[in-house]
Every structure is written in structure tokens, then in C-alpha cells.
Amino acid sequence: MKTVDEWKATLRAALKDALRTRNAPVSAVLRETLAAIDNAEAPDVSAAPEAVVGGVIAGGVEGLGKGEVSRLLLSPEAVAALIQGEIQERREAVALYLQLGKAEEARALSAQVDVLLAL
Numbered sequence: 001m002k003t004v005d006e007w008k009a010t011l012r013a014a015l016k017d018a019l020r021t022r023n024a025p026v027s028a029v030l031r032e033t034l035a036a037i038d039n040a041e042a043p044d045v046s047a048a049p050e051a052v053v054g055g056v057i058a059g060g061v062e063g064l065g066k067g068e069v070s071r072l073l074l075s076p077e078a079v080a081a082l083i084q085g086e087i088q089e090r091r092e093a094v095a096l097y098l099q100l101g102k103a104e105e106a107r108a109l110s111a112q113v114d115v116l117l118a119l
Contacts, residue, residue: 001076001077001080002076002079002080003076004037004073004074004075004076004079007037007076007079007080007083007119008034008037010119011030011033011034011037011119012034014026014030014115014119015027015030015031015034018030025108025111025112026111026112026115028112029086029112029115029116030115032086033082033083033086033116036082036085036086037074037079037082040072040074040078040079040082041071041072041073041074042071042072043069043070043071043072083116083119086116087113087116087117090109090110090112090113090116091113093106093109094106094109094110094113097109
């Protein structure tokens with residue numbers, strides 16, 4: 001199983017190649033997947049420190065670095081599950097597009113699934 005950093009490095013390397021070859025659909029799915037990982041690492045708003053009401057800057061926090069909240073650490077299994085979720089989402093959309101008779105859209109999403117499966 002890949003580590004979280006290995007997943008991100010793999011996605012970024014693939015994105016770099018897709019951008020170099022100007023492959024917009026592949027670039028899009030890789031960017032979306034990286035964004036999904038970044039969103040999953042975002043801390044909960046409830047973890048943020050209380051804002052100072054009478055501070056120099058409205059909503060600021062007293063003390064250098066006191067307003068910082070560290071990002072969540074995902075497990076490799078969580079990243080793999082997230083990528084599987086992205087794949088499943090697209091597969092469901094492919095089925096829906098095929099039901100609606102939109103073969104071109106279904107083909108585009110199938111290509112995105114293939115990109116994610118190749119990681």
C-alpha cells in the first residue's frame with residue numbers, strides 16, 4: 001500500500017505529464033482527486049481557536065501562530081478509500097449518462113475512471 005505522500009507524488013507526477021501533453025480531461029480528473037485529498041485533510045472548523053473581539057485585527061487571535069490549526073493526517077487506507085470513492089462516483093455517473101442516452105459524456109467519464117484505476 002502506498003503512503004499518503006506516495007499517493008500525492010503519483011498524482012502530481014501524472015498531472016505534470018497530462019499538463020505537458022495538454023490532455024485536459026486527464027488533468028481535470030487528477031486535479032479533482034488531489035483537491036479531494038486536500039479537502040479531506042482540512043481541519044474541522046471547531047478546532048480553530050477563539051477569536052479576540054477587541055484585537056487590532058477583527059477576528060484575530062493574540063500571539064504569533066496562535067491562529068494556526070494543523071491539517072488532519074490521513075492514513076494510506078483513507079486516501080485509497082477516497083480514490084475508490086472518486087472511481088465509484090464516476091462509474092455511477094457513467095451508468096446514469098448511458099440511461100439518458102448521453103454516450104459521449106459516459107465515454108469521457110469512463111476515461112477518467114481508467115486514469116484513476118491506472119494509479
